[in-house]
Amino acid sequence: MKRKTLFTAASILLFLLSLIGCSSVKTTTDDGRQIVKVALSAEVNPPFLATNDRNEPIGYNIDYLNEVEKRLPHIHFDYIFGEEESNLIGIGAGKFEMAANWFFSNPEREKRFLYPKVPYGYSMTGLIVNESEQDIQSLDDMTSKKLAPVSPSGGLRSILNQYNEENDRKIPLTTIESPSNELNLKRVESGRSDAAFMNISTFDTIQKHLHLKVKVGGIVSKEPIYLVLQPSQKKLASQLDRVTQEMIEDGTLPDLAKKWFGVDFFQDIDYISEQGYQYEERKETP
Template sequence: MKKFSLAAVILASALAVTACGSSSNKDNGGAPSTGGGQPAAAKVTVLKVARNAVPNPPFSYLNDKNVMDGYTVEYLKLLDERLEEYKFEYEEIAREAMLVGVESGKYDFAANFYYRNPEREAKYLFSAVEYGYSLNSLIVKKDRDDIRSLDDMKGKKLTPMSPSTGLRTLVVDYNKKNASNPILVEDIDAVTDAEAVQWVASGKYDAFLTNTTVFENVNAQLKLPLKIAAYVTKEPIWVLFNKDKKDLAARFDEATKALIDDGTLPALSEKWFGVNMFKSLKDVNEQYKFK
């Protein structure tokens, strides 16, 4: 029998262990082993998310348990569950700070029922698939019957609006087409929905242009003598990304489309708005009653 030195035996044992380890990795599809023959867990990327600190029910607000709730909040939870390669970390900040933070890259994205316009598209990347809609209305005092459309607002005063809000863009576009007799509106850095409805109720301004359900929720608390005078438009709302997040936006689009196709988002719309906003504006309008 041929004799082997102790060093040779140790070397051979080491090579055998190495070979077994290589075979194990190959069987696991090339994934590195974490011990016990199991592949390593997939890498999870943490996303910094800007969320609106100003309550905008039913899109986002603090519920009676002091927890963020609403349509947009639930939509983001669904995405966080379905996009397993990402983990969302939220920061509640002011609306203007959200936009600045996404543009600078401090935040990866923001969801605050944003509308699209050329100025924003120059600074941000928008999702290609809308995650919902905003049904917008003119709110007036109950004893007024002279306002039924935007045309009736010519020469009249809307409550002040933040330049960053999508509804401000609707008014700007309207005034460009009606420059000789525009709707009167002032810019303001920040204003709450409660302040706006109180200004209309006091007679300081003629009307408040806002999301229908936002008004209904706010006035359910304030109980002011106001009414919906007209539905102006149903606008798609989008997630807004930092310009460098093309891959992230594409994954959001995939997941959002799936949530619409499988009925999840239409059902969520029914829950928070009392109507399926993904239907046509005509169908949506038939669900609402106003004088």
Template sequence: MKRLWLTALLALVSIFIIAGCSNTTTNETSDGKKIIKVALSDEVNPPFLHADDQNNPIGYDMDYLKEIEKKLPDYHFEYVWGEEETNLVGVDTGKFDLAINWFFKNPEREEKFLYPEKEYGYSLTALITKSDRNDIQSLDDMVDKKLAPMSPSGGLRAILNAYNEQHPDNPVAIESIDHPSNADNLKRVAEGKADAVFLNKTTFDAVQEQLNLDLKVGGVVSKEPIFVVFKKEHTELAQQFDQATTELIEDGTLSRLSEKWFGTDIFQDLDYINEKGFEHQQ
């Protein structure tokens, strides 16, 4: 009986040892690099992130991460597709080390996640108008004009709220609606029921590709910095990202990637961007 108990105990110890070794090996590559698990949103947003014909992730975000990986030789990045909110939960619980999907900073997320100091790019917000209109290029032009309805919360609404606080004598009229449809709003403008839609330029590109409406970008209104988000405890990794990102900006790498994917340098000012244009690459 003692021999049987000893055999069982040894077997149990062996299982724990094997499990421990297994956990160690899954955290490192065969050549000793630490594996960093990166969550990618399957709510794709070209040209920042989308998939090729083999469902491989491509876009500005991926090229950026490849450049970061070159500068951090002790790490190997592994990518996992997932729904955005699920990805963020995974970062919070430690399933993933970081997530990328052109995240803005906001107080709620800053409480739960670690943001690096340096943005890796910008999301451009724009006024979308009918193709034959040239009278709407900035928010100043929206006084006494009709804007398509928008959500009462979120990043786009915050931009308009800030504008109205700075221009109390000539505010932009905002109609609120829960869960507005971008497609419906664009159709409103195409049909003359609204003068403009305030929207992220890349969102407009994605919808317009499907609808092919008689619309254009009247003008890019703002540049909103976007960030990678990390698990709170990953301060060292975030600092390393910051240093590498700063180097990629200073040596012109990110400007070149921007030209490749957006057709313009999003690190330049708005006057340059509006003059140069903004046509993303598929």
């Protein structure tokens, strides 16, 4: 009986301490704005997210979120950095209200999280070719060409698989586990492969260091990217949809796309390709 009484007293004490701890967590700023915890990737992905000389986060995502704060003055974003998967786990556990890690939408995640209806940007995929190549601009041009090795799974492979399923003329695919983007670009430069298929931002990051004799032959797709929220954050998602759509229509987000990517990726792919979406034109991007 004595042991039970001691256990009960200890349980009550722990409960009271937990209440004290919860009450100490700030939910508003000193000036009364609602604090929204935003998970950001600890792994940079320029130009979506990078760091400056003072190790401060910069990039398209940060400019977008800063503009959202201006248009939703009752909200203050508090940034926490972590790995992508741990960020998603944190949202599910209620640790963060949302994450801004250039997420694609997929059925599995849609069951677990809340997606705004309006994407805040696009991740573009393209064919990287030798700088002397003039004839490769789309996947149609690759049915008789040699594509650099690709992974057996993932978003890029899904695009290639879908193309082969929907077309009689197939793209020959060489599959290896975890292909190196750097080695694939070197294969294209040397002529061992006619093209490599990758995200344009990935190509930019590598090319800024290697300065290979390669270029973007053509844009293949633009995949919408979204913020990911706790399912309970329906009001916040609605507010984000409203201001994001406003920013698209008034030219704010197209201007940010031009600033960081060198092109307005809210336009269609034909327009983007016609604008000459080449690395040389984007190398001075912030």
